[in-house]
Structure formats: C-alpha cells, structure tokens
Amino acid sequence: MVASRMQQSGRKLMAAALGMALAGCDLLGGGGEPDRLARWVLPNAVLLGDAKADPESGEKIQQSPDGRGYLFMPSPNSKEAPTRLYLVPLATVDPAIDAAVRKAVFPGGVATYRTGRGIGDHADSGTVERLAETELEAFYLAFTIVDQSALCEGLSKPCDGVGRIMLLGKLKGRPVVGQDSVVLMLDALMSASLAVFDKIMDTAPERCGFDPNRDALPGHIAGACRTMLKLEWAHDNDFTLDQIGGALPLSPEALKVLLAQLPKGSFYEKGELLGRMEKVQ
Amino acid sequence: MRTRNRLAAAAALILMACTPDLQNRIIVPAPIEFGAVAQGAQLAVLRKAYVSEDGRHALFFVGDGAAISVHLVDKTGLMAIDKIPAPSAQGQGESAANEAGNEAASQLDQLYLPAGAFAVIPAQQGQLAYFRQGKLSMVTYIADQAGGLQFGAAVDTELLAKLIDAEGGSSAVDVLPAVWDGKGSKNLQLVLFRDAPAALGKILTANTRALFHAVVEGDRGTRWQESDLPAPTGLSDAAAIEALRQKVAEAG
Numbered sequence: 001m002v003a004s005r006m007q008q009s010g011r012k013l014m015a016a017a018l019g020m021a022l023a024g025c026d027l028l029g030g031g032g033e034p035d036r037l038a039r040w041v042l043p044n045a046v047l048l049g050d051a052k053a054d055p056e057s058g059e060k061i062q063q064s065p066d067g068r069g070y071l072f073m074p075s076p077n078s079k080e081a082p083t084r085l086y087l088v089p090l091a092t093v094d095p096a097i098d099a100a101v102r103k104a105v106f107p108g109g110v111a112t113y114r115t116g117r118g119i120g121d122h123a124d125s126g127t128v129e130r131l132a133e134t135e136l137e138a139f140y141l142a143f144t145i146v147d148q149s150a151l152c153e154g155l156s157k158p159c160d161g162v163g164r165i166m167l168l169g170k171l172k173g174r175p176v177v178g179q180d181s182v183v184l185m186l187d188a189l190m191s192a193s194l195a196v197f198d199k200i201m202d203t204a205p206e207r208c209g210f211d212p213n214r215d216a217l218p219g220h221i222a223g224a225c226r227t228m229l230k231l232e233w234a235h236d237n238d239f240t241l242d243q244i245g246g247a248l249p250l251s252p253e254a255l256k257v258l259l260a261q262l263p264k265g266s267f268y269e270k271g272e273l274l275g276r277m278e279k280v281q
Numbered sequence: 282m283r284t285r286n287r288l289a290a291a292a293a294l295i296l297m298a299c300t301p302d303l304q305n306r307i308i309v310p311a312p313i314e315f316g317a318v319a320q321g322a323q324l325a326v327l328r329k330a331y332v333s334e335d336g337r338h339a340l341f342f343v344g345d346g347a348a349i350s351v352h353l354v355d356k357t358g359l360m361a362i363d364k365i366p367a368p369s370a371q372g373q374g375e376s377a378a379n380e381a382g383n384e385a386a387s388q389l390d391q392l393y394l395p396a397g398a399f400a401v402i403p404a405q406q407g408q409l410a411y412f413r414q415g416k417l418s419m420v421t422y423i424a425d426q427a428g429g430l431q432f433g434a435a436v437d438t439e440l441l442a443k444l445i446d447a448e449g450g451s452s453a454v455d456v457l458p459a460v461w462d463g464k465g466s467k468n469l470q471l472v473l474f475r476d477a478p479a480a481l482g483k484i485l486t487a488n489t490r491a492l493f494h495a496v497v498e499g500d501r502g503t504r505w506q507e508s509d510l511p512a513p514t515g516l517s518d519a520a521a522i523e524a525l526r527q528k529v530a531e532a533g
Contacts, residue, residue: 034458074463081463149461151469155442163462207310209415216367216382218389218396220434221414224308228417231304231457231473240457241304241471248460 032238034150035159036251041143044093045069045086048140048176061177069145070177081146083163087176090139090167094256098139100263105169105186105273106133113184113273128272131184135171141189142166161250164242165189167262186275192261193246200233201226304459305466305495306434307420307485309474312413315482318346319401319408327401327408327423330512330525331430331505336532338388339525340505341512348398352516353388356530359522360385362396391503393421393434402482405489407431418477420485422493429506433496439470440492441484450478466495 045068064071069086091098105111109132116126143162150161169184170176176183204225205211212222227245234240234247237257242248249255267274319327327342327349339354353360364382389396399412407424421434442456453476461467478484485492496502510528513521 034460079464081461083463144462146461146463149463149467149469150458152458155456155458155470161458161460163460208417210417213368216365217414218365218386218394220390220393221395221417221419222368223303224306224414224417224419227304227306228308228310228473231455231471235455235457235473240459242460243462243465245304250458250460 032250033152034161034250035152037162037249037255038145038160040252041086041088042066042068044088048087084145086143087140090141094259097259097262101139104267109133111273112271137170137172139169142168183278184275185278188262188265188267190246191265192258195265196247196261197230197233200229204229304471305436305438305468307436309418309477310416311477313418313477313481315402319403320346323403326425328512330508330510332508334504337529339529343515344398346401349401350398351394353385354522354525354529358526365396392432402486404486409485422496424497429504431497431502431504433502435495435501436492437494438468438472442470442472444484444488445478448480448484450480453478466499
C-alpha cells in the first residue's frame with residue numbers, strides 16, 4: 001500500500017514537473033495539485049440515507065458512480081453542473097475539533113436555534129427551538145466535487161477538486177439526503193474560512209497604502225485590498241479562494257489548518273445558533 | 282439537496298452584496314502603463330446620462346479621459362458620494378448623512394468605480410476604468426451596449442494567466458489553481474499580481490471582451506440605459522440635474 005502510494009506520488013511529481021517544463025515557466029506558486037483533498041475525501045466518505053429525487057425542484061439525487069457519495073443532477077434548464085457530495089465524519093478527521101464543536105454548539109447539552117433563519121440573518125422571524133445534544137448523531141464535513149473543476153499537472157490537465165465544504169450535523173433517525181431528511185447547518189466553517197485571513201489582514205494598511213477597515217471608501221475598493229492579501233495567504237498556505245472569497249483548502253493538511261480555526265470562532269450570537277435546521281421538502 | 286443550493290446561493294448573495302471581496306478582478310500593487318487615455322469622440326458615450334434598470338437612479342460623468350468622475354442622482358438629487366462613511370459607521374442608518382453616504386457607496390460598489398477620478402482607456406467595445414487607491418491599481422470595464430452601458434469587474438483569470446504568460450510577464454504574477462463549485466463562471470486559475478507586467482495594459486485593451494465576458498454575457502454586469510435627458514455639463518448644471526431627479530423620482 002505504501003509502495004504503490006509512493007509510486008503514485010512519484011508519478012504525479014514527474015507529471016507535474018513535465019507539465020511545468022512544457023509550460024515553459026514556473027507558474028505554480030504553491031506547488032501542489034489541486035485535487036489532493038478530493039482524492040483524500042473519497043476513501044473517507046460514508047453514505048447516509050437513501051438517495052431519491054427531489055420532486056419539487058426536479059433535481060435528481062442518486063448515488064455517485066464511485067458509490068461513496070451522492071450525485072446531484074441539476075434541473076433541466078439550470079446552467080449548473082452535476083455535482084457530487086461526500087460526507088466525512090468530523091470525528092474521524094479531527095476528534096479534538098469534533099469535541100470542541102459539540103461543546104460550542106450544545107452549551108450545557110442544549111442547542112438553541114431559530115427556525116426560518118437565513119445566512120447572516122438577524123431577523124426576528126421564526127421561532128426559537130431547542131435541540132438536545134442527545135438528538136445529534138454526529139457532525140459531518142460535506143464536500144462538493146465537480147468533474148473537471150480544477151487543473152492539474154502544471155495547470156494543464158483537468159482534474160476533479162473540492163469546490164465547497166460545509167459543516168453539518170446529522171440527527172439521530174433522520175437521513176441527511178433524500179426525503180424526510182433534516183440536517184443542522186452551521187455557519188461556523190464559512191466564518192472560519194474568512195477568519196484564517198485575520199493575521200494577514202493586520203498588514204493591510206502597510207501593504208495597500210490605505211486601511212480597508214477604517215478608511216471611508218466604497219466597499220469594492222476596501223475589498224480589493226483584502227482580496228489581494230487573501231490570495232497571498234492562500235498561495236503561501238496551500239489554499240485557494242472559493243467562489244465567495246473564503247479560504248478553500250487544497251489538501252488534507254490544509255483542511256486541518258482550516259478546522260483548527262473552528263473553535264476560535266463564534267457559534268452563537270445573542271443566544272441563538274449561527275446556523276439553521278434545514279428541512280428538505 | 283435543495284439545502285445545498287439554498288445555502289450556497291444565499292451565502293453567495295449576501296457576501297457579494299455586503300463585502301465585494303471577489304477573487305476574479307484586476308488588482309495590482311503598482312501603476313499600470315496604458316497607451317493613451319480616451320480623447321474626443323472616444324468619450325462620446327460618457328457624455329450621456331444613464332438610468333438604472335429599475336429607473337430609480339441616474340448617472341453622468343464629469344471630466345476628461347485622464348480624470349473623469351461618475352456622479353449619481355436619486356429622487357432627492359445628487360447622491361452623496363463625498364459622504365461615504367468609514368466602515369465602522371457603514372450599514373448604520375442612524376444619521377441621514379450616514380444613510381445617504383451608504384446608498385452612494387452601494388451604487389459605486391455595483392459600478393465598480395471610485396468616488397473620485399479615474400482614467401478612461403479606450404478598449405474593445407467599450408472602455409476601461411483605471412484608478413488607484415494607495416498602492417493598488419484597479420481596472421474595471423464599462424462595456425458599450427446597444428442603448429446603454431454595462432459595468433463590471435469580473436475577469437476570466439484563466440485566460441488572463443495565459444495571456445500574461447504568452448507576453449513573458451509571468452515573473453510579475455503568481456498563479457493559483459482554483460476549484461469550480463459548479464455554479465457561475467468557471468475560472469480554474471486565479472492571478473495574484475506581485476507587480477504590473479509591462480504588457481498588462483496592452484493585454485487588457487487588446488483582449489477586453491474575452492477577458493470581461495462575464496460582465497457582458499454573464500450575471501456579473503450592472504446594466505444602465507441611455508437616457509433621452511441631457512447629461513449635466515457639470516455639478517453646477519442645476520437644471521439638468523433636476524430634470525434627472527424628477528425622472529428617477531417618477532420610478533418611486
């Protein structure tokens with residue numbers, strides 16, 4: 001097993017070197033293939049619940065061809081690509097982080113959340129509900145992988161990468177996917193994907209020649225400074241940026257760096273969980 | 282799982298609206314050399330007044346190719362682009378000044394233009410807006426459309442990386458692999474500028490439409506319609522500004 005893995009990485013290194021030589025220049029800064037995390041996810045993913053079509057949206061859910069995840073076919077007129085979703089138990093990735101998340105979500109053994117809450121919502125709509133920790137089965141990381149979503153071998157050959165990661169809680173007796181599924185979605189990982197940049201943001205005034213946090217400027221100009229620093233941090237730490245400007249890990253090691261940020265963040269605001277129970281119709 | 286789509290879509294919407302920290306833009310920590318700024322007839326489209334799609338705002342430009350500025354009109358008159366609040370006060374509508382400044386900032390965010398002056402660079406089927414803040418240079422696109430303009434900043438960073446490499450400018454950038462999540466435009470490379478490649482200005486003006494295709498064809502552009510009302514000749518052209526104010530006030 002070890003020998004074949006070494007052969008594999010040896011082949012990959014050669015292919016990458018060849019790709020870069022052919023490209024005629026050293027384009028890759030970070031140096032690693034962007035599908036390393038996806039390759040790690042597959043053997044660690046577990047299936048939960050049956051896959052069935054969602055009759056309302058026309059979106060079809062099947063088991064992925066590799067049998068380790070779920071394949072979502074978009075609605076017929078949608079411009080979106082088919083995506084695969086894989087679930088990896090947080091406890092198997094990092095038991096200490098899993099314990100810390102449990103404690104943070106269920107202070108005193110109870111989570112308090114508001115129904116009907118959107119992301120970043122501060123509305124008073126919905127009702128406040130409680131969830132006992134005993135009703136939670138486990139936390140999972142949900143990885144979205146799209147075919148040919150990255151470029152490997154010196155940015156020359158299409159490969160499949162992880163485009164998004166979510167943190168969710170599975171409830172006992174309730175499937176995560178398919179009919180009757182209910183999951184506890186947490187915003188904490190999205191927050192962590194922004195919080196990893198905190199240290200480099202301290203250098204913003206010197207690097208940008210203005211202070212994106214203090215100066216009276218249009219948001220897109222403050223955002224330009226932040227984006228430049230995010231790209232720099234990502235480049236130096238084996239990450240890239242996701243579609244909403246958060247840090248996206250490219251390897252299992254980078255994933256651990258992201259997860260280490262989780263316990264440092266807030267899970268609650270004004271006594272209510274930064275997250276929501278999602279019912280799939 | 283609609284959950285996934287709702288979550289991702291809502292996240293994208295909220296973060297795009299509140300913090301325009303998008304990764305596919307031209308952000309360079311150095312000045313960029315362009316051949317020439319727009320002059321004379323090249324500025325013709327910017328001598329008109331434009332109205333937003335919902336009819337509630339109008340805009341016009343003041344200045345010349347080397348230093349032009351955009352000005353906005355809403356139902357109360359000239360918008361307060363000079364009163365954009367500091368981030369600590371943003372989003373807080375407590376004082377009227379803050380609220381007016383916030384609204385002006387929000388419009389500028391959609392246009393990807395500064396509150397102050399920018400240079401106009403003639404480009405393919407439109408013009409580039411080139412402006413600096415502190416050490417950073419930014420370039421955004423004002424695309425000519427039939428009967429209007431389309432504003433945006435989203436660049437095909439995969440194509441940009443290839444073009445920079447072809448012009449021998451790779452030492453000035455670091456290219457990061459990107460991973461597409463299946464929605465929106467598919468950039469598989471991100472570009473981090475360490476410096477301005479010598480050929481960057483030429484690359485942007487010679488390949489504008491291909492680079493900024495998401496602004497024109499995708500959902501990354503903000504479209505404004507040409508108005509039949511005359512563009513104010515300057516900020517003291519009270520009559521023309523008032524005419525625009527009345528027009529947008531009609532939209533409610």
